[in-house]
Amino acid sequence: MTQLTEPSSLLSVSTEQLRLFTKIAVLYHEEGLSQGDISQRLNLSQARVSRYLKNAVDLGIVRTSIVQPAGIYVGLEKALEEKYQLREVVVVDVMDGASLGMRLGSSAATYLETTIEANDYVGISSWSTTLLHTVEAMRSRPRKIANEVIQLIGGVGSPQAQMQASRLVSHLAELTSAKPYYMGCPGLVANQQIREAFLGDPAVAASVEAWERLTTLLVGIGTFPASPLWQASGNALSSAEEGELSRAGAVGEICLRFFDINGVPMKPAIEERVISIDAEAMMQVPRRVGVAGGMGKLDAIRGAVTGGWINVLITDADVARQLLERPQL
Structure with a gap:
């Protein structure tokens, strides 16, 4: 698999890489696994897991949404x-x-x-x-x-x-x-x-x-x-x-x-x-x-x-x- 550290857009990334970025993002953000747990589970280095999580943010796979409670301005x-x-x-x-x-x-x-x-x-x-x-x-x-x-x-x-x-x-x-x-x-x-x-x-x-x-x-x-x-x-x-x-x-x-x-x-x-x-x-x-x-x-x-x-x-x-x-x- 080609290593990708700084993808510029979804079109520049293969389907295989998108799948991996997305899977790691789901494990980390939705299932609550630590980067160390993900690295052991997917047989990847922890540094690579961290890098791929950043890729997921850069590509818009992960987006931060802040919902302000009522009465907060x-x-x-x-x-x-x-x-x-x-x-x-x-x-x-x-x-x-x-x-x-x-x-x-x-x-x-x-x-x-x-x-x-x-x-x-x-x-x-x-x-x-x-x-x-x-x-x-x-x-x-x-x-x-x-x-x-x-x-x-x-x-x-x-x-x-x-x-x-x-x-x-x-x-x-x-x-x-x-x-x-x-x-x-x-x-x-x-x-x-x-x-x-x-x-x-x-x-x-x-x-x-x-x-x-x-x-x-x-x-x-x-x-x-x-x-x-x-x-x-x-x-x-x-x-x-x-x-x-x-x-x-x-x-x-x-x-x-x-x-x-x-x-x-x-x-x-x-x-x-x-x-x-x-x-x-x-x-x-x-x-x-x-x-x-x-x-x-x-x-x-x-x-x-x-x-x-x-x-x-x-x-x-x-x-x-x-x-x-x-x-x-």
């Missing part, structure tokens, strides 16, 4: 990764009876548990119900899986909401056996002088300094105009500040740093009152994970991925599909 994820040059996309299927926030949080928790490393310095924004669901869904590990957990923005909202921000940082640090860094100050203060006074506090200054060590960001993506929940928190923008942002075309924010539909950062007057990591520092962090979903946040999410505010996106299937379409102006 690998193709959609890949398309988004390519369109927006993202490191990774996780698309979540929303099931009846399950809240979107809880589904996003569960998926984000799984992603973090499998990707955070012991030498990671993780920054987390505090004003996000979805991030709260994320941390609540994470499992405690017996070993250290992060180095530091650092709050990215002062507490935003009522005193109770500011306490919740500290608890979020504390709980994530406990789950990852990391050292926590807190922002013991409001995220939005009355004026620039008060902001400078808080930044001069040694504890706050230590957290700001820790931002330089960040390797991973975990952030929510806020909308503009702000949600009713945020407006009711006691930290609503003034009408003049809202007017400025609206005229500039703001669609969203991360840590109260605003951007337009193309992700272009803005420098509104409100920045003089904000105590949080700034846009430039955020962009320097190697991995920036945004967790957000719901059609009401579509423009904000589009701006965040277009402008490079995040390079890992965890969102729902409806938003993911719309992100592949051209924005409706």
